[in-house]
Amino acid sequence: MKIIGRQAVSFLLFLWIFSTISFLLINLAPGDPASTILRAEDVAVTQQQLNEVRQELGMNDSIFEQYTAWLGSFLLFDWGTSYVTQEPAFMMIMRALPATIYISAGAFLTAAVIAVPIGSAAALHRGSWIDKSARLLAVTGASVPSFLIGLVLIQLFAVQLGWLPAIGAGTWWHLLLPSLTLGIGMASFYIRLIRSSFLEALEEPSLRAVSARGISEQKLRWKYTFRAALVPVISVLGVSISSLIGGTVVIEVVFGYPGAGSLIVDSITRRDIPVIQGYTVLMAAAVSLIQLSNDLLLRWIAPNRGTEGRVF
């Protein structure tokens, strides 16, 4: 309980520091939100209008006043109004998020389907051709950028064969290519991870004794070894989520897929600051929240091991 409390405190502290930094960065940066808003409305901008919008945004207040006002409303999920669409930024992000979560889940599934059998087979047949080709596959997979995989898959399945929709969203079929692309990219990382943690788990000294007590080969492998192999995999979940954030942004742009990733890229090109701010703080929160729950999960699956199995 004490540990959970301490971690929750450091989680909140991190969020506060990060959101403050992002606030300062954005508000002290060159560029004038007022003119961004007016330009979005596509009318000739007068000084009069600029001043009015600035007043509305509170830009004439001191930076400290702006900060406290921002922090207060941010905590109440009032993340400001999009400069471009005039919608609440929170709503925009929340509307885009499920689509991103779908392809993330699809990607995790794809990665697991590819990496678990290949990684564990490589470990069980260490040094064989299976192992060697798995390593080759992993290092090659880690070197091909995901947008290139995406482009090739679009070319192959959408343009040449015409089996699947290339871009957009709406049906389950639209999820397939983005999930596959993202999952293939992630799989290479997991193949290596699962291979090495399986190898380590096979060295676990107690397994011989357990096997001498008659526990079947199957059970030994999938209940005992697998459990031990899972520890390092779980401990890098935070890293996986980090890479997933970058991955979804790129993949959503490649496939013209309307999720949080393409929303943020659009917002950056249009300097739509409330949305950018909301997204970055939300993602930072997600990463550290995963990290936190991760530690708890590890404590549950491997008590008294703490963060010993941590790999970076």
Next chain:
Amino acid sequence: MLQMDKLTVASASNQLVKQVSLSVNKGEWHAVAGPSGAGKSLTALSVYPDLLPSALSISSGAVLFQGEDLVRSPEKLRRHIVSRHIAYVFQDARSSFFPLLSIYKQWEDILKVQRPGLKKKERREKMEEALDVVLLPASVLKQYPSELSGGQVQRVALAVAWLTSPDLIIADEPTSALDVLTSAHIMELFQTLQKEKGCAILMISHDLREVLRFADMVSIMADGQIVEAGRPDSVLTAPKHEVTRRLCRSVPVLRSSIRREGAQ
């Protein structure tokens, strides 16, 4: 019941156990003693050759258990025999329990294999009974190996023997990492198992007083060979081989008995 016949264990370059023959009868406590590096542990591990370090193998000889040669039988049959009839107790008991599962979960798996007919409640009762025998509270069941002390883990290992009622317990210096009081208790538990469950015991021992007090038979090993064997009171009080003599001399109680014999 257990017969080792001219057993030789070798690495790529040399023989570590040479032509060892020994036998353990039903319900008998057979101790193996000798200086370190004599090949005692390897001899004990050879009963289930899969436990041997991967660089070593049995190059010749046989290990007969109830008539079945464990060296040459197929892996599956061998494991079946070993798991149903033999229990291992190691010096470092912690390394014989999987660190990521609670004692309850590990015992449950063992009982499911060894006593397939039992219901969940009956399994639980058996476990509590076994813990009772080794004087541990039932709360140990939900703990993990890392949460237990060395003596507790060793008692848990003996409780496994109680659960499975093997015909033979093979123990490799089970008390050498423990303090005097705990090891006395562990030895008594072995005796309980021998008396009440009728288990035979093959024990590697470094303490000749223990051998003298508990064992029915003793084999002295040196340099990979058995140099002397017989009843402890005769072997240890009238050692014939140089190694045995040296071993006995290091134990004050025995030293005096040797001197007395020499004077007669």
Next chain:
Amino acid sequence: MKRTLSSRLYLLLFLFVFFILVLSWFWPVSSSAVSVPERLQGPSAAYWLGTDQLGRDVLARMLEGASYTIGFSLLAIVLSVLLGVPAGILAGMKGGWIDRLFTRIGDSFLAFPDFLLALLLSAVLGPGLFNVVIAVVLVKWIQYSYLVRGITREVTQGQAVLLSIINGSSTAAIIKAHVFPAIRSHVLVMSTTDVGKVMLLIASLSYIGLGAQPPSAEWGAMLNESRAYFTDSPRLLLIPGAAIAGTALLFHSAGDKWRDSFLKEETEAKEEKQRAANG
């Protein structure tokens, strides 16, 4: 024998990458000269790799792109190492509050996505490669200092260092004699692999328009500009695509290989020590 052969191959390939980088400085042909009549031409004597959709020389653009994609990745990692290694040694050797402060901050940022930081910076400063470099350095230096801190602690608590302290060696001498040799191979392995990773990051960000800006011929940006021509001139995508993947593969597999051989050496050294202790 096999080992030296493959290390020579790697050396050769790295020299080739270096050669390309140097060449990109001196290459006489313009990478941005547009010539619409000559657009989408295949390879020829005049244009060795053909021309793109605007009639620009693909070879010249590839060379320019190398200096962006590879050059900026190297820059980012060199800066991270230069910042991270001294910080790690400091935290590892001094211990105390410096170390505690360090681990507190580091814990939160270790898994922090550099991609997210790059997004934030390009929102603030406008898209560009330097933002990516800053974002990478901000995230990576902590990882290097963490690595170095751990090894430094391990080394300085060992007996060899204790002996040198007793013998009156200065801190600088201890760092030189004990810490540097211990961290060198680890930092080399991590940074080699990281160059490959950062290359992919730079190319990806440029592809989605938040890295190098047109007409800069960064490889990812080239892919983005030519993506509509996949069916007609797949060459325009395959050349930069293969260049990215190939170079990243070189760095990744070299990092892998070195990790393996260093690990092997390390375990052998440890075994040697153990044998000496036993004998």
